[in-house]
Structures are given as structure tokens and as C-alpha cells.
Amino acid sequence: MPNIVSFENIDEEHLILNIDKVKVISPIRRILLLTEFIIKWNRDNKENLPISVVHNLTSLLDELGHNQIPISALNLDDSTEHWQSRFLSEFAQAWGSVLQNEIDPLEHKNNYINNIIYSKDEHVIFAGIHPSKICHALIKIIYNLEFGLIVLPNLDLCMKEEEWSRINEEHYQYCLKGLLDYVGASREDVQYLTAAPKIGNELIEYAFDLSKNLYDFNTKEDSNFEIITCKSQEEEAQIISMIIKNEENVSLFISDGLLSKRINSLLNEESATDNYYLYITFLLYILDILTSNWGSVELLSLLKHPFIDLGYPKDEYNKILADFEIKILRNLNQMGIEAIKKGIDSYNDSEISSFFSKVEPGFAPLTSNINHNISKIAKAHIECVQRLSKFLQLGNEISDFMVALIRECEKVEINTLELYQKILNLLLQNKFSSISNHLHRFSLHKNKVVILTNFNEGHFPPDFQNPLLSPSMRKQIGLPSTQIGYFQYTLYNLMHAEKVYITRSVKGISGVNRKPFLLQRLEMLIRKNGNALNKQPFKEWLKLLTKPDFIISCSRPKPKPPIDVRLKKLQTLSSTAVEKLIRNPYSFYAEYILDLKPLRELNFKPTIMHFGITIHKIFEKYLLSQNNSYEILLNIAHKYMNFPSIQSIWWPKFQKIAKDFFKLDVERRKNFSVVEVEKAFSWPLSEKITIRAKCDRIEHLLDGSIAIIDYKTGSLPTQSDVEISPQLILQAITAMHSMNREIKELMYWRFNGKQAEIFTIENHEEIVQFLSTNIKDFLSNFLNENVPFTASYSLNLKRSSNYKHLERTEEWL
Structure with a gap:
């Protein structure tokens, strides 16, 4: 039987026979040493190159090896480029000294091929092609043998010589042309294996050969x-x-x-043993929790992994985990294990407390070795795996990999859990990802x-x-x-x-x-x-x-709650609630009658909405201080803007907003005697319905009238929007009825960190009069139990809603 060897493993037998003489660097050690270089470079040059650059260095070493180019070629002239030249030159010097007693795999393959000896009467066949000079060197050796044969798949022997000589580097035949030139052969020296030349698939020929006119293609055969x-x-x-x-x-x-x-x-989904997908994610999720400071998303990713049950029956485990997510994790204001334990203590749930008492000890080996050498961290990592999943039996390949990693980590000086996590990611991708x-x-x-x-x-x-x-x-x-x-x-x-x-x-x-x-x-x-x-x-x-087994037809939601519920929920309405009832009655029904609240997001972070709420609070405290100093405004802001990312994201934006607000406030003070902030008013429509509203800012103007101002950090409404978003109009009506004062101005002040904008509602007297006349009949109508809270679609498309999934608009629209 012939001895069949792949080009990838051509020197494998030589390595086995010379294991004591040839020390080829292992893939794991190679990545660890490259990581060491990146860390040293960042430290010496005060840079922050990511560890992922190791991928680029690995592919560069492979490319140099395949093309028989020594590492010293990277000693480039600094004038050619900026930081890359200096980086690569230092890398070439460092890598050369690192490999004094070891050899790169491709360098060994290159040496082996250059020194390979075939006997004169030996039959050797090489099939296929690789673009590297190493492969070309081997093919040339075999080509020069008396009984050497080279098989070149899909070499085009029909192309005219003139076209052949002109093909460029991007042509699909260019690598074959380069190989023939290298071994000193021409297409005339190549023979067909079959008796007569035949194009394998004319459709593919026309697709790849851009010189062929598509209109000339008229072959009728089944396509593959x-x-x-x-x-x-x-x-x-x-x-x-x-x-x-x-x-x-x-x-x-x-x-x-x-x-x-x-x-x-x-x-x-059915089996984890095919390519170790679940094993790898399980290893990485454990590290993600600690490097994210016990982030809720990372913690749930691990706890919902199929390898974890903490000794509970499956149904019981899923129930406790759901309670832990909803009651604890979705109510955290900050991340960290102390925040989680504080939340559990405040909730006082013995079942959840017992559940988490089984989770935390599983991470103890790693938490006590966070800043040690990554060899100790790797050992602690394996211990955590065993603690968290007693039934888990790591696959042989995974086990061998982790043993090799621990052994190689002892030879490098790399510390911290974060670096270990990044290195493990690199190694797992290199070892187990699809090739x-x-x-x-x-x-x-x-x-x-x-x-x-x-x-x-x-x-x-x-x-x-x-x-x-x-x-x-x-x-x-x-x-x-x-x-x-x-x-x-x-x-x-x-x-x-x-x-x-x-x-x-x-x-x-x-x-x-x-x-x-x-x-x-x-x-x-x-x-x-x-x-x-x-x-x-x-x-x-x-x-x-x-496709589902059956589809339940969905009609437009039109709930009709009983009269006693309506009387209770509509007795006192905020201006916000009235606006939601006007825009979409079903959204009002879900939020105010059913009292449904959206779950808080995991790993909660302040959004632009929370930023706007904070700005309202700062402006309120500033105006109550009766002090017109810009420094006082900033001092107040420092007390309230204490959420994460304040310095990098929110504070620069607020500084611009603060300047715009202070300038506008100073100008407005010329026209009013008193300013009131966050003042609440009530407007009894009837014995059964009362509207309450709170105004951001009320200015008592010098002529005895008032101006009502609403702050905005989002988009400004248009004049036509006011009729369907009448929150400010309702504030004006409640203030007018309570204070018995003329409203001279209704305005929105928008602060977005770029430029302050003022939008004054035109003809507000007419809008106020219209709403005052019609709002009572509109709201009283919903006290009739035959009137449904119908889902709206014409307005709902403009704005997102927390209850859109309940409205199922796309199913009935």
C-alpha cells in the first residue's frame, strides 16, 4: 500500500524519530510568548495594543515561514511607516532571542524539506498545490525525481499563450503559473490524465474567466x-x-x-460532544463573571448553562433561577457580589438565599488567585469547573488541552485573571474553532x-x-x-x-x-x-x-374592565396618564389598570431618559437655591450626577447644557418676578375624575400673567403634535384653574448638549379652550363599561411602547 502523507504533516515522522534533538515550539507556548511581547511593548511604549494583535503576529509568522523569509526581514527602516515599523523591528529582535533553544514549526518543516532525500527509484506523487514557497520547494524536488509525478488539479491547458502570459495576481490560474515558472516547466510539459482534454464544467469556466462573453454561453446541462x-x-x-x-x-x-x-x-442543541461547543462556553462563562464584576448578564449566562443545576431537580432549579433573576438581578442599581448579597438580604427570601449560597463558593478558588501567575489561575479555573458542575466530565481533548496549558503557563511571567481570560479565548479559538x-x-x-x-x-x-x-x-x-x-x-x-x-x-x-x-x-x-x-x-x-401546529386568530385588543375598576383607576389621573389614554387606550389599560410594569434591564445602566430626569432635578434645586451663580449650578450637578460613566459620557454633555440653561435663565429673569419649580396642581373635572399635573417651571411675569415651561432632553414636538401629546396643555389648564392667572406663554426648552432650542406653542389659547371643553366628555366616556380600551396603531407606530408585544399589532393590522 502507498504511504499517503498530507503536506500539513509531512515532517511528522521525522519529529517523532528526533524528539530529543528537535524542540519545536508548541502552539500554546507560541501564543503565550507572543502575549508576553505585547504586554512588554505596551508597558515600555505606554501603548494599549489589544491582546488580539497576537492573531496578527501568528499569521505574520506563518506567512513568513511559508514564504521562506527570515524573521530578521522585519527589521524595517523607521522612515517607511510610523509605529508599525518600530513595533515589528522590536518584535523581530525579541522573537529571535526567545527561540534560541526552540524552533518555529514552519522553520522546521522548511529545514526538513530542504534536506529531504528520495532514492532514485522511488515513486513519489504530489497532488494539489499550496501557494507557499515551502510547498514549491517540495514540488520541485519531486519534479526532478526520475519517477516523480506532480498532479495539478484544474490547470487550464486550453488558454491561449498570449492570455496566459498576461494573467495577474488575482486570476484563479496565477498560482499555477507561478508554480510552473518556479520548477522551470511550461504548460507544454503537462499532460492530461485522461485520453482527451475536456473542460469539467463550462458554466464554472465562464463564471471565473472574465474574458469570456456571457452571451456565448449556451450549454444546456444540469447545474450543481x-x-x-x-x-x-x-x-x-x-x-x-x-x-x-x-x-x-x-x-x-x-x-x-x-x-x-x-x-x-x-x-x-442535542449533543455537546461533537465539537465541544458547550464545554468551551462553560469554561469562558466562569471567567466572564469575575472579569465583569459579577455582571447580571454574565452570571445568568452561566446559571442557565445546561451543565449547571447545583443539585436541584430541573423544574425546581428553573423556578428558583427565574425568581433570582426577576427579584434580585433585575433590581440591582450597581454590579458586584456585595450588591447581589445586599439585594438578597433586603428581599429576605430563604430559598433564593440558599440558592446563591451554593453559587458563590464555586468561584472561591479563582477569587483568591486573581493576581497570581496564570498557571495558578488556570489550576484554580479547573477547580471552579469541578465545584460548579459535579457531573461534568471534560472531553479528553479539552482535558489534554487544559493540562498542556497549565504546564506551558509555568514557563511565562503573565499575571491577572483578565490576561488569562484573553489568552484562553485566543487559544480556544485557535484550537477548537472551525478550521x-x-x-x-x-x-x-x-x-x-x-x-x-x-x-x-x-x-x-x-x-x-x-x-x-x-x-x-x-x-x-x-x-x-x-x-x-x-x-x-x-x-x-x-x-x-x-x-x-x-x-x-x-x-x-x-x-x-x-x-x-x-x-x-x-x-x-x-x-x-x-x-x-x-x-x-x-x-x-x-x-x-x-410553523406552529395551529394558529389562534388574533383580533384587535378591546378590553372592557368592569365599572368599579374604571371608577377606581380614573378617579385621579396625571397629565401623563391622560396623554397615554389619548394616544393609545390599550397602553393606558396595560399600565394603569392592569398595573403591568416592564422588567428592568440586566446590568442596568443609565439611559438618556435617566439623564433627563437628573437634569430636571438639578435645575429644580438650582432655582430653589435663589442663587444665580454658574458655580452653584455645577456644584449641585456634582451631587446628583453620581452614576457610572459620568466623567467620560454625561459630564461633558451636561457642561454644555448647563451653560445654555444658565444663559437662558439669566435672560429670562429680566421678565419675571418669581419662578416656581415642580409645582403640582389639581383640576376636578367632575365628582368622579380629577386631573393632576406638575409643571417643570412657572414664571410669574411682570405684567401679572404666567409662563409655563417644560424641559426636554429628547426631540421637540411640532405644532401638530401638541394636539395628540397634550401634556403641557393639561399643565396649563390645571395651573390656570388653580391660580386664576392668564397664561401668556407655553414653551418647551430643549437641551441636547449641542444647542439650546425654544419652541413656543402658537395659538395656545385656542388649544387650551378646545381641550378644556372636550376633555371631560372624552374621559367620562371611559367610565362606561361598554366602551373598550382599544389598541391604537396610527399613533403607536411613531413611538416605541413597553406594551407593544401585548398589542400584537402586526397580527391584526
């Missing part, structure tokens, strides 16, 4: 392509997972990390079914350029300017599979995705060929799988 266009990446992941489950010998190309995670998640997008690892003879995912502009062809190198730096080092030609060649080969699925999603993170030129050309050829683009019903299957 299915192009599936999805609405979203989520749908794309679902369809890809369905194809993988229903097809055999699938080769998958993924260039998008998020899509890869989605597919892994779908494929591992399907590593082009040179595709085995052509296995490609019965190929899935080319995320086939959108920007991903096909993907960006192969290392961000550490500019084009001029690549040229100076001696690296090829692009790898697109090899990508096109690999893509060309993959498209000759028995079945090719091309998937893409219309909607992407940054907007609408565009089709790459190759796909546009391919679709035109398929249509011209008379074939359908989507022949297999995977999208239809997905609809059937996700």
Missing part, C-alpha cells in the same frame, strides 16, 4: 449549484445546519465568526458537498491583508502583495463538487449586503442555462419546521 438567499444571518445559520444534518461529506467555508458560532450552537475557512486544509477528493457561506461583497474574496503590514512594507519584506489569486483557485476547485450550496443573507450588521460580482455572473449563467437558482426546498423545510 443552489443559491439560497436568506433574510437574516439567523435564517442563514438555520438553513446551513439543516444542510449539514441532511447531507454527507460536507465541506463548509465560513469567513464570519458570528455565523460560525450560530451554526455551532444549532448543531449542538473550514483555512483554504489550504480543504481536501479536494472529499468535497462531495460544499457550502460556501456569507457569499457577500467584502467576504468573497475576503480580506487577506495583515493589518500590521502596509502594501509597501510587504514589498520591502518580500511577501506577495495578495492571496486573492490562490483564494480564487481554491474557490474554483470547490465549485466542481457534486453539489454546491451558496448561502448569503440580505441583511447584515452594517446594513444591506451586496452580491459580489462573481455571484452576479454565476446567477446569470445559471438562468441562461435554464436552471432554477433554488432547487432544493431547504427554505420551505425551514418554514414547515418553524
Whole structure:
């Protein structure tokens, strides 16, 4: 039997026989040493490069090794670029000294190939191609053997010589041309394996060869392509997972990390042993909790992981966890374990307290080793895994990986849990993430079914350029300017599979995705060929799988609560409540009659709404102080603006708002004698209904009239909005009835940190009169138990609502 060896492992036997002589650096140690360099560089240069730069350095080392370029080539002239040149020069010197007693894997492979000896009568066949000079060197050795044979898949022997000589680096035949030039052969020296030359698939030839006119294509044969266009990446992941489950010998190309995670998640819903997805997430979630200071999202991610039950029966565990989330985590004002324990103590729930007493000790090994060497942190990490999940048996590969990591960590001086977390992320991605997008690892003879995912502009062809190198730096080092030609060649080969699925999603993170030129050309050829683009019903299957067994018809919500409830809830109404009743009666029903309140978000952070509430409070305290000093305004602000991110986000914005407000307030003081703030008024419409309103600012003008002002930090209403958002009008009516004073001005003051804006309501007397006349009949109408609180849609589309999911507008509209 022939001895079959992959190019990836060509030196494996030599390594085994010379294990004591050759010390090849392990992938784990390589990443640890690169991380050490990044940390030292940041410290020495007062920089803050992310640890993820290790990925770029790893790919750079691989590229140098593949192209037989020594590390010393990175000693670039500082005048060529800015920080990259200095960074790479220091890296070259540091890396050279680090590897004094060890050797890089690609350097060893290079040495092995250069010194390989084949006997004269030995038959050696090399099939395939890799763009590296290492591969070219091996092919040249085999080519020069008496019985050496080279098999070059899909070399175009029909292209005219003139066209062949002109093909550029991005052409799918360029890498083959470069190989023939390197070994000193021409296409005339190449023979077909079959008796007569035959183009494998004319449709693919026309798609890739831009010199061919699409109108000349008239071949009628079945296409091996299915192009599936999805609405979203989520749908794309679902369809890809369905194809993988229903097809055999699938080769998958993924260039998008998020899509890869989605597919892994779908494929591992039933089993965690296929590619260790759940094991890896479990390892990382434990670290996320501590590095996020016990963030609620991170804590729930771990507690909802299928590997954790803390010894409870499943149903009981889910019930306690739901109570813990709603009662404790969603009511925290700040993060941290002390805040969680304080919340549990204040709630005084023994069941939740007992539950958390089983969670906290699981992290004790890590909390006591946070700033130690990462070798100790790794050991503590494993102990935490065992404490939190007694039944968990780590897969052999995961266990071997963690043992190797602990061993290698002892040789480096890296501390802190944060660094350990980043390094572990890097290593797990490198070790266990999908390698399907590593082009040179595709085995052509296995490609019965190929899935080319995320086939959108920007991903096909993907960006192969290392961000550490500019084009001029690549040229100076001696690296090829692009790898697109090899990508096109690999893509060309993959498209000759028995079945090719091309998937893409219309909607992407940054907007609408565009089709790459190759796909546009391919679709035109398929249509011209008379074939359908989507022949297999995977999208239809997905609809059937996700379609509910039955659909309950949904009519427009029109609840009719009993009269006693109506009398109780409408007895005293705020101006805000009245406005919501006018805009959407159902939203009023959900909030004020059913008393439904939205759950607070996890890891609560102040929003622009909370910022606006705080500004109202600051302005109130400032005006009550009877002091016109700008310094007093800032001092008051410091007392109330004490939430997180104040210095970096809110405070600079507030300073501009404070200047605008102070200037406007000083100008207005010329026209009034007294200013009242946050003053509440009542307006009894009838014995059964009373409206209450609170005004942000009331100015008693010198002519005896008043001005009512409402502060805004969001968008300003328009004149037409006032009729459907009458909150300020209601404030004016209640103030007018209580004070018996003429209202001269109704204004909104808007402060957004850019420029103060004033919007004065025109003809406010008419609007006030109209609302005063009609509001009583409108509200009294809802005291009739036959009148429903109907869901509105014409106004609801303009504003978001906490109760929109209850209205189910899209189902009845």
C-alpha cells in the first residue's frame, strides 16, 4: 500500500524519530510568548495594543515561514511607516532571542524539506498545490525525481499563450503559473490524465474567466449549484445546519465568526460532544463573571448553562433561577457580589438565599488567585469547573488541552485573571474553532458537498491583508502583495463538487449586503442555462419546521374592565396618564389598570431618559437655591450626577447644557418676578375624575400673567403634535384653574448638549379652550363599561411602547 502523507504533516515522522534533538515550539507556548511581547511593548511604549494583535503576529509568522523569509526581514527602516515599523523591528529582535533553544514549526518543516532525500527509484506523487514557497520547494524536488509525478488539479491547458502570459495576481490560474515558472516547466510539459482534454464544467469556466462573453454561453446541462438567499444571518445559520444534518461529506467555508458560532450552537442543541461547543462556553462563562464584576448578564449566562443545576431537580432549579433573576438581578442599581448579597438580604427570601449560597463558593478558588501567575489561575479555573458542575466530565481533548496549558503557563511571567481570560479565548479559538475557512486544509477528493457561506461583497474574496503590514512594507519584506489569486483557485476547485450550496443573507450588521460580482455572473449563467437558482426546498423545510401546529386568530385588543375598576383607576389621573389614554387606550389599560410594569434591564445602566430626569432635578434645586451663580449650578450637578460613566459620557454633555440653561435663565429673569419649580396642581373635572399635573417651571411675569415651561432632553414636538401629546396643555389648564392667572406663554426648552432650542406653542389659547371643553366628555366616556380600551396603531407606530408585544399589532393590522 502507498504511504499517503498530507503536506500539513509531512515532517511528522521525522519529529517523532528526533524528539530529543528537535524542540519545536508548541502552539500554546507560541501564543503565550507572543502575549508576553505585547504586554512588554505596551508597558515600555505606554501603548494599549489589544491582546488580539497576537492573531496578527501568528499569521505574520506563518506567512513568513511559508514564504521562506527570515524573521530578521522585519527589521524595517523607521522612515517607511510610523509605529508599525518600530513595533515589528522590536518584535523581530525579541522573537529571535526567545527561540534560541526552540524552533518555529514552519522553520522546521522548511529545514526538513530542504534536506529531504528520495532514492532514485522511488515513486513519489504530489497532488494539489499550496501557494507557499515551502510547498514549491517540495514540488520541485519531486519534479526532478526520475519517477516523480506532480498532479495539478484544474490547470487550464486550453488558454491561449498570449492570455496566459498576461494573467495577474488575482486570476484563479496565477498560482499555477507561478508554480510552473518556479520548477522551470511550461504548460507544454503537462499532460492530461485522461485520453482527451475536456473542460469539467463550462458554466464554472465562464463564471471565473472574465474574458469570456456571457452571451456565448449556451450549454444546456444540469447545474450543481443552489443559491439560497436568506433574510437574516439567523435564517442563514438555520438553513446551513439543516444542510449539514441532511447531507454527507460536507465541506463548509465560513469567513464570519458570528455565523460560525450560530451554526455551532444549532448543531449542538442535542449533543455537546461533537465539537465541544458547550464545554468551551462553560469554561469562558466562569471567567466572564469575575472579569465583569459579577455582571447580571454574565452570571445568568452561566446559571442557565445546561451543565449547571447545583443539585436541584430541573423544574425546581428553573423556578428558583427565574425568581433570582426577576427579584434580585433585575433590581440591582450597581454590579458586584456585595450588591447581589445586599439585594438578597433586603428581599429576605430563604430559598433564593440558599440558592446563591451554593453559587458563590464555586468561584472561591479563582477569587483568591486573581493576581497570581496564570498557571495558578488556570489550576484554580479547573477547580471552579469541578465545584460548579459535579457531573461534568471534560472531553479528553479539552482535558489534554487544559493540562498542556497549565504546564506551558509555568514557563511565562503573565499575571491577572483578565490576561488569562484573553489568552484562553485566543487559544480556544485557535484550537477548537472551525478550521473550514483555512483554504489550504480543504481536501479536494472529499468535497462531495460544499457550502460556501456569507457569499457577500467584502467576504468573497475576503480580506487577506495583515493589518500590521502596509502594501509597501510587504514589498520591502518580500511577501506577495495578495492571496486573492490562490483564494480564487481554491474557490474554483470547490465549485466542481457534486453539489454546491451558496448561502448569503440580505441583511447584515452594517446594513444591506451586496452580491459580489462573481455571484452576479454565476446567477446569470445559471438562468441562461435554464436552471432554477433554488432547487432544493431547504427554505420551505425551514418554514414547515418553524410553523406552529395551529394558529389562534388574533383580533384587535378591546378590553372592557368592569365599572368599579374604571371608577377606581380614573378617579385621579396625571397629565401623563391622560396623554397615554389619548394616544393609545390599550397602553393606558396595560399600565394603569392592569398595573403591568416592564422588567428592568440586566446590568442596568443609565439611559438618556435617566439623564433627563437628573437634569430636571438639578435645575429644580438650582432655582430653589435663589442663587444665580454658574458655580452653584455645577456644584449641585456634582451631587446628583453620581452614576457610572459620568466623567467620560454625561459630564461633558451636561457642561454644555448647563451653560445654555444658565444663559437662558439669566435672560429670562429680566421678565419675571418669581419662578416656581415642580409645582403640582389639581383640576376636578367632575365628582368622579380629577386631573393632576406638575409643571417643570412657572414664571410669574411682570405684567401679572404666567409662563409655563417644560424641559426636554429628547426631540421637540411640532405644532401638530401638541394636539395628540397634550401634556403641557393639561399643565396649563390645571395651573390656570388653580391660580386664576392668564397664561401668556407655553414653551418647551430643549437641551441636547449641542444647542439650546425654544419652541413656543402658537395659538395656545385656542388649544387650551378646545381641550378644556372636550376633555371631560372624552374621559367620562371611559367610565362606561361598554366602551373598550382599544389598541391604537396610527399613533403607536411613531413611538416605541413597553406594551407593544401585548398589542400584537402586526397580527391584526
